[in-house]
Amino acid sequence: MGSYFCNKSPFLSYQYFYYAMRVSERGTALVKSLRVSKQEKIAYLCILPSLFIVVSIIFVPVLKTFINAFFELDRYGNMKGFAGFDNFIRLFREDLFLRIFLNTLYWTFGMVALTIIISLVLALALNNNFFGRKFSRAVLLLPWAASLMISALLWRWLFNGDYGMVNRLLQDLGIIDRTIHWLAEVRTSFPSMIFVGIIVSIPFDTITFLAGLQAIPIELYEACRVDGAHRLQILFKITLPLLKPVFFIVTTLEIIYTFNSFPIIWIMTRGDPADHTHIMITYLYKKAFLYQDFGIASALSVFIFLLLLMFSILYARLLYRKGD
Amino acid sequence: MNLRTQKRVNKLLIYIVVIPVMLVIIFPFLVMILTSLKAETEIFVSPPTWIPKRPIFKNYLDIWRYVKLAQYFKNSSMYAIGTTVLTILIALPAAYATARIRFRGRMAFLFLILVTQMFSPIVVIISLYKMMALYHSLNTYRSIIVTYAAFNQAFSIWLLTGYFSTIPRDIEEAAMIDGCSRLAAIFRVLVPLAKPGIVATVIFVFIWAWNEFLIVLTFISTDRLWPLTLGIYGFIGRDKVLWHYLMAVSFLTTIPVVVLFLLIEKELVSGLTAGAIR
Secondary structure, eight states: OHHHHHHHHHHHHHHHHHHHHHHHHHHHHHHHHHSOOHHHHHHHHHHHHHHHHHIIIIIHHHHHHHHHTTEEEOTTSOEEEEOTTHHHHHHHHSTTHHHHHHHHHIIIIIHHHHHHHHHHHHHHHHTSOOTTHHHHHHHHHHHHHSOHHHHHHHHHHHTOTTTOHHHHHHHHTTSOSSOOOTTTSHHHHHHHHHHHHHHHHHHHHHHHHHHHHHTSOHHHHHHHHHTTOOHHHHIIIIIHHHHHHHHHHHHHHHHHHHHTOOHHHHHHTTTOSTTTTOOHHHHHHHHHHTSOOHHHHHHHHHHHHHHHHHHHHHHHHHHHHHHO | OOHHHHHHHHHHHHHHHHHHHHHHHHHHHHHHHHHHTSOHHHHTOSSOOSSOSSOOTTHHHHHHHHSOHHHHHHHHHHHHHHHHHHHHHHHHHHHHHHHHOOOTTHHHHHHHHHHHHHSOHHHHHHHHHHHHHHTTOTTSHHHHHHHHHHHHHHHHHHHHHHHHTTSOHHHHHHHHHTTOOHHHHIIIIIHHHTHHHHHHHHHHHHHHHHHOOHHHHHHOOSGGGOOHHHHHHGGGGSSSOOHHHHHHHHHHHHHHHHHHHHHTHHHHHHHHHHHHOO
16 A cells, blocks of 8 residues: 555656646736736727727616616606516506507518518619619618608608698509598508608618629629529529628618617607507607606516517527528 | 510519619609698698699798707707717727727627617617716707717727728738837828728718707707707697698708718718628
8 A cells, every 4th residue: 555655656746746837837827818918908998988988878777777677666767666577567468568569570570571672672673784773873872861750751741641642642543542541540550651661771771782792793693694594593593692691681780770760650650549550669768758657668678678689699599500 | 585685674674673662762852842842821732732833942941930940950960070079089999909909808898889789779768868867968969979979889880890800900010110109000000091981980970860869859858959850850749730841941951961972872882881791
């Protein structure tokens, strides 16, 4: 036993020495890595103002909203007492909650799908040389340059039941024979606003798609044509697959943007008739600043936040899988 | 099908796609101009007329007295210029650091900034409103400018970092070896080279601030500080909406931005592509 121990001991001590060396090496490496280099000091100084403004204007209020959602709040938004999940329960029990939730899905996915399809086709068309191409591209900038607010106001006037030009145009074309009060009826007002949403979203999407299309090297098309590929084959085998990354980015941006879109509905109907054309964003605003029910509004904020978070995780996963 | 007929079919298809969309886009702007030239008596006629019977150009003079248009223009400019300056001032160094320096927490910082892109201002607007009230900042220029700058960080840093990383690092390093200080290398070498990216960022931020509606609607209640968006929005709060005036004001507000867009279309697109497509 003793000999065994003695035999082993030189080895052991060597082992210990070795480990000690490794540990101290790592230790110094760690200390070194904790030491902030001059480069890093400059970097931290550079990002500090940006970090400060983003944390104080965005992250702190998000946190406060989370806390508020679990408290009873008075008409001025001051805390009265802990409420647990009461605000959320009140929110989910609202008669209109399901309706507004469905409206939001309808608004977001309906609008994005239609916008993307139209923009893609339009970009494919504008990518050719034809008479009036420059003019079309200039026109495309109009709704983008005009604010959403102005577009919404213009269309509110156009959709006016008595004096609006949409009725006049459709009557002149013989499509309708009586005037329609577009924004006064639930059946027509929500689709009308989706229509406006599509019109104002087309420019950005189309121009981005167009930029993506122009990044595809012409030689690729020419090579295919020499090989005798049909136009549709080129479209589905070359153009669309190569456009995939752009497509992905545009769709994501558009979903976030549309989900968060406030001015169109607020200006055209403000959620009326009878709060039936709200999406969650406009309903939240009305609850908070018109009805002063800050409890429900905070709970809704948290709900919206969680939805967006879920979406971004899903998106990150998709992106990650794509990266593999 | 020979080549020529195929080309004709092609052209036809293009026009079938392009023309309807263009008509739908132009339609509201056409009506805007036509309505802005109508007399008040001609606005509320059913069915409405297409062309004003007698175009009244005086509407465009009257609106300056009907609403404080000059004041709104001034306020909009203040908000937009203030936001652009502040945003660039803090986004530029942050973008420089993330593009050029490997520092610990770099990914965390980028992630944090990008996450803010996901939130609409609406999620924070209630707490932010309370915070501004607490600091007596409601109805001030600063509340708007600071908030706008915060919400533009993600986009600006993203765009600028993208642009900086397309510029080879060697150029600055060469300048630094030649005895330039880091600061001089940045301002004499990097910034001039990155000018298109910076210009694109400036334009996007400016237009975003010029057109913003929700935040300003919440923070600004005195019409002395209203920007154009709220000035125009104020029209539909009145007892009787004078649509001909409203359209005239909309026309005047839209034209400068449209002209700007047409002038800078190339920068706009190249700016976008630098960030989004690489």
